[in-house]
Amino acid sequence: MEENIEVAELLITKWDFHSSNNNNSSYCNIDSLFSGDSRDEAKQYLTAVKGLQKAMQYLASNHSGNSHNNLVRAQTLMQTAMKRLEKEFYQILKSNRAYLDPESVSTHSSRPSVSRSSFSDFEDESENERDDNDNIPEVERISLAAMDDLKAIADAMISAGYTRECLKIYKIIRKSIVDEALYHLGVESLTFQQVQKMDWEALEVKIKHWLNAVKMGVKTLFYGERILCDHVFAVSDKIRESCFTEISKEGALALFGFPENVAKCKKSPEKMFRILDMYEAISDLWAEIESIFGFESTSIVRSTAVNSLVRLGEAVRTMLTDFEMAIQKDSSKSVVPGGGIHPLTRYVMNYISFLADYSGSLSDIVADWPLAIPSPLPESFFGSPDNEESISSPISVRLAWLILVMLCKLDGKAALYKDVSLSYLFLANNLQYVVGKVRQSYLKFLLGDEWVTRHEKKVKQYAANYERMGWSKVIASLPENPTAEIPLDRVKDHFRKFNLAFEEAYTKQTSWVIPDPKLRDDVKISLARRIVPLYKEFFEMYGGVQMRKEMWVESLVRYTPDDLGNYWSDLFYGGGSSGGSVSSSSSRGGRSR
Template sequence: MTPPPSPSPARMTPPPSPLHHTFSESLMEENIEVADTIITKWEIHVTSLFSDRDEARQYLGSIKGLQKAMQYLALHHSNSEKLVRAQTLMQTAMKKLEKEFYQILKSNRAYLDPESVSAHSTSRPSASRSSFSDFEEEDFENESRDENDSIPEVERVSLAAMADLRAIAEAMITAGYAKECTKVYKIIRKSIVDEALYHLGVERGLSLQQIQKMEWEVLEVKIKTWLSAVKMAVKTLFYGERILCDQVFSISAPIRESCFTEISKEGALALFGFPENVAKGKKTPEKMFRVLDLYEAVSDLWPEIESIFSFESTSAVRSTAVNSLIRLGEAVRTMLADFETAIQKDSSKMTVPGGGVHPLTRYVMNYISFLADYSGILSDIFADWPFAIPSDLPESYFGSPDNEENISSPISVRLAWLVLVMLCKLDGKAAVYKDVALSYLFLANNLQYVIGKVRQSNLNFLLGDEWVIRQEQKVKQYAANYEKIAWSKVLGSLPENPTAEISMDEVKDHFRKFNSAFEEAYMKQSSWVVPDPKLRDYIKISLARRIVPIYKEFYEMYGGLQARREHWVESLVRYTPDDLGNYWSDLFYGSRSSGSVSSSSSRGGRSR
């Protein structure tokens, strides 16, 4: 007899436990019933669900239970009417949450402004941890209350609003309603960012052509506005918006990126595109310092820009900022080269009355001293552009190239080179003066002005004390050359040995020659100037030391009291030694219109 066939493995598997199946279904049905009660209750309410945190917790908890029921039914009873009912409830709940999300964003706009968010986000990272799951914790409210006791009211409201938004976003995203949630968020927050940028003065759609056609005065105003706006835009507006976005959509990195990019990218591109367009415009020396300001602003903010716009979808913002730095750096290098060329090509034959400070000296030194304030930025801009010092460069300006204590930084060398180029031009301008003594006085005045500007600015730090000392020695040499040429005839009119016995005719001749030479020199130099008080005093003291002692000895020997009985003394001895100092005290102001010398007798003083 043939044995019966063995049962198949499928037939041997016991059927699911009716008890287990019933318990799961009952639990899911209970979830649906609870959700129905809570969701239906709030469908007719006009007040905010999140005005009561217990109610909000229950509502979000019911949604989570409803999700579990839907997942169970979709797996085991995909055609069940209960699944349809659960889906309808979920749609109702999502519409409610979407309205709540919108309402919280709108009503808490003042508390969710980027400034408020950025101010407390880093100082209290744990204070904004609330999420969808946090609302299920029994003791969350008590913990929050204790934690928030010491937090200011504005910050407390801001933190609570962020926690509510985060909870809603997590619930909607988990339920598959991310699109509805993010659409509301993007519309509201983008309008806030755009409005903030508008109030900061950030202009949209300002093309390169428009910028190139602007008068410099108009463009400079726009640059100043941009400079005052960019720090606030980056450190407060975009930073706060990134923090808020990260907090609200912490559940999903792609959604965080998508929202932040759509909200901020357009405004950020407009913000960082402006300096690049400025850099592409016409490059003139007058624009140098505003371009450096732009470069410094973007460079200083680069760490924040790189961090805030770290997403791949915001790489265009980072690229725009980097391109702005590149273009601005190129503009600075071009303008500095043009500035040097302009100095070298200066062909003005103008002479400054009285040998004073030349306009070229004032302009160049003011320009270079301002450049010294940007030495750090310039070092960055010229980091990859080494400056080769010409091999025939005068050592008197730079010192020995082997001496490390002399000018060493690339920017210091560049600025010292510009000073040297200008001084070389001044040598040529000095030659225009017909009087050689005045040429030397001109050189002394201008180099003294250079030294003054260096000492009063950051150039003193960049060029160093040794450089200044060398230039001061040159000033003294110029002054000595001036004295030798301008007053040699006066000095030569006196005897080599003023106390030696000579004939009366020789005495008379010396006094006549001295009077003539002194009056000629004084009248000629009465319109000459030495603007620097220190240099002016130095020259006067030097003159007095060279001439007065010799004249005094000669005067006391032949023109003093012993000689008063001689009738020629009255007419020939016109000046006492003190008179010479009095006359010199009036020199180098360039204000003597008459240029005359008043005679005085040995008995009288000097007429003023």
């Protein structure tokens, strides 16, 4: 035991900064025992401290005459050694700050550690392990070495009963690093009153910063800090828990408490997507949050994150209800010129298609929130009853219901048009827009092909009703059998009625619009198939070449079958035709339009 004390005394005295030429006691201005040139001696130093501790334990239980003096001597040496290790611990933490940042440390968990947990283990390092060490990038190798040095010193100080001194240094330095990192990420400890007073633009900026901060905070900052803390204080579960909690708790509460304060603020539909972003962020990170803050002493951090998640979900439910009410309460009486897409249709469908992108989070939020429908859904709400399984998810039902509420509102707005045919064109245009939005977004997968097919059929029905109502007089102006022989007076009468009906329908509809190119082409083709063949047969029978000698032909037969197609090519763009309205002086010669 005396030999252990003497060996320890040689090394401890040599590295006692008070007895060296350097009289500056600043932690950062001492030659490091753990620097490259001294590392072999650092191993001997820690071994000597271990031997000194054994000697003290022996002397404390041995009551021989000289034991007391040796024990006092050993205790004095141990105090000197601990002061040295305390300053080495501080210096390693400070000088290796760049290599011990959470981002660097968080990468170590994916690599099997080839470093040693204490200096004594280096003596048994095999050649293969040294080769493995050489294959590690230099930055990571420095980081791992610093972590192992810290662990070795912490083990020695804790074993010697100097836990409080070791933890004090560690907590001060590492907490300042965590707090500084959170500050640079834009995390602030804001009260509800402070959040509530912000206008939406300023609050949205805070939310954007938070979305970046929570990802970096969980995946890098707190994760890396937990790894470092677990490694350095692996000797004691209680110590590493206490240490990590004190370092991270305050910052984590500020980070995870912010969404709850936002969720409690005044709600409006335009805030929905930022609220969902925050909900999604916490939900996606929950497994890591639960793991990193798994200690009993950090349970308040987990509770804060859960409370924020719950509050955000409640806010989303409220905003969905408000959104539905806003659709139902829309009381605008203005009609869209030409039967085009109503602003309500654009707003609602853009909103719902964005909601579909959050279907995962929304499914969780509405899972136990039954939809209160005032009356049974129509059979065509989703599609055939046989397809119930694929479209029965709560979020699918919820979004389909919102679309149905809007479509019912559009039915009322269609009635504002004085022309019934324009009402049907308006309904066809708006439902086509709805179907297009569903097809182009994730709504297609939520609502299903059957829903799309049913509503496409409805578009065709509206278009057919428009054609029937808008062009019925034109069709009725022609004889049922256009090739049958009829008196000349009736022939003239049919041409007069056709001219009048066609010009009236055309002139009125040049300002009408079909924004969707496919629907526009389908309607034109359908009109052509219904009218042109009838007119062509009648024209060839009574207005063709063989009738040119008749004087009345020039004045009454104004259009060739080809002219009709040319006129229709101008329709449904809105704002009048490119060639102006039809003219009573138009000749039946080839019309250029």
